[in-house]
Amino acid sequence: MPPERSCAFAPGRVNLIGEHTDYNQGLALPFAIAEGVTVCAEASPPGSPDGDRVRAFARDLHERDEFPLAEPPPAPGWRAFARGIVAELAQAGFPLVGARLEISGELPPGAGLSSSAALEVALCLGLVELGARACPDRARLAGRTELAELCARVENDWVGAQTGLLDQLASLYGEPDAALRIDFSTLQIDPVPLRLGAWRLVLLDSGERHVHASSGYNERRAECAQACELLGVQSLREASAEAVAQLPEPLRRRATHVLEENQRVREAVAALRAGDLRAIGRLLNASHESLRENYEVSTPSLEAAVERLRLAGAAGARLVGGGFGGNVLGLFEPNVRAPAGAREVRPGVGAHLLEL
Ligand code: GLA
Numbered sequence: 001m002p003p004e005r006s007c008a009f010a011p012g013r014v015n016l017i018g019e020h021t022d023y024n025q026g027l028a029l030p031f032a033i034a035e036g037v038t039v040c041a042e043a044s045p046p047g048s049p050d051g052d053r054v055r056a057f058a059r060d061l062h063e064r065d066e067f068p069l070a071e072p073p074p075a076p077g078w079r080a081f082a083r084g085i086v087a088e089l090a091q092a093g094f095p096l097v098g099a100r101l102e103i104s105g106e107l108p109p110g111a112g113l114s115s116s117a118a119l120e121v122a123l124c125l126g127l128v129e130l131g132a133r134a135c136p137d138r139a140r141l142a143g144r145t146e147l148a149e150l151c152a153r154v155e156n157d158w159v160g161a162q163t164g165l166l167d168q169l170a171s172l173y174g175e176p177d178a179a180l181r182i183d184f185s186t187l188q189i190d191p192v193p194l195r196l197g198a199w200r201l202v203l204l205d206s207g208e209r210h211v212h213a214s215s216g217y218n219e220r221r222a223e224c225a226q227a228c229e230l231l232g233v234q235s236l237r238e239a240s241a242e243a244v245a246q247l248p249e250p251l252r253r254r255a256t257h258v259l260e261e262n263q264r265v266r267e268a269v270a271a272l273r274a275g276d277l278r279a280i281g282r283l284l285n286a287s288h289e290s291l292r293e294n295y296e297v298s299t300p301s302l303e304a305a306v307e308r309l310r311l312a313g314a315a316g317a318r319l320v321g322g323g324f325g326g327n328v329l330g331l332f333e334p335n336v337r338a339p340a341g342a343r344e345v346r347p348g349v350g351a352h353l354l355e356l
Contacts (some may be wrong), residue, residue, distance in 0.1 A: 004042070015286050016194070020297070023163070034345075072087055074158060101126070116159070116163075176192060176348055197334070253293070282329045291319055295323070313336040
């Protein structure tokens, strides 16, 4: 019998609006994009010396890894993702088998398009499917939200970035022609049609790369936790604007960003439902200003990229993702040309298994 195989694709994401709200139990409006990560897995023959080991090959990096299925030791870089996903899946009771993995993709790391979440989700889907095929009697259903939470644990505990659930949920639930309104206090996800007509959303690369585990990202998250402690609330979702106004700096500005960004998401959903793309442009600009002034996650190269989009006539532009580098997003009305180097982006399908 030929060995069991599986192949899974997981997309990256662009967040239309709602930045640094996910770990504050707030609101966001991301969508999945066409580019992502593909993981193909082939089970090792049972009883072979590889029967209880994973061999992984990262095609784009030309790097390999090899580790035991049971209790893989930690490792830096992309290896942390493969090892962490295997360990967390085992811990959650999914059957796993020794395998060869091949990882490939189109998402540059640190570009603000969630290459990490795409890698985690593709590994997860590929390994769960392979285990289910090889051990049908022990297979169990994997809920998409459960998988998103498992992937986030890998990011937090194995990679060291205290990120929230935005990227994984967007990758797992994405659908064509829609953004996802995510309420992180309930994990309720509602698709909101993103009808652009002749308008275009474009990405422009700032050229700068970030690593959330070592950027100011974890510090921002800690500042929000500190603000909650001072306010006596579980999350900033429960905080009032009046109470936030009394916080010491820089906590006041951090929490103000979060409260106002949640409100911008509500307004963006209403604008999309009303077909008012000009209002979306204004909200993108307001979000960027708050990310720069209040949340302080912009950089000179992000500012230069946003400026290029605005000079070209963008109806709105902002940094996307955690900040500290990566791409910026611009919205262009019909007949206004985006600058050279910008590329169009549209909501695409969420993570799925590929036909073999
Ligand atoms: C990164 C993190 C997400 C989210 C965004 C900011 O993409 O992975 O969890 O916090 O930054 O909105």
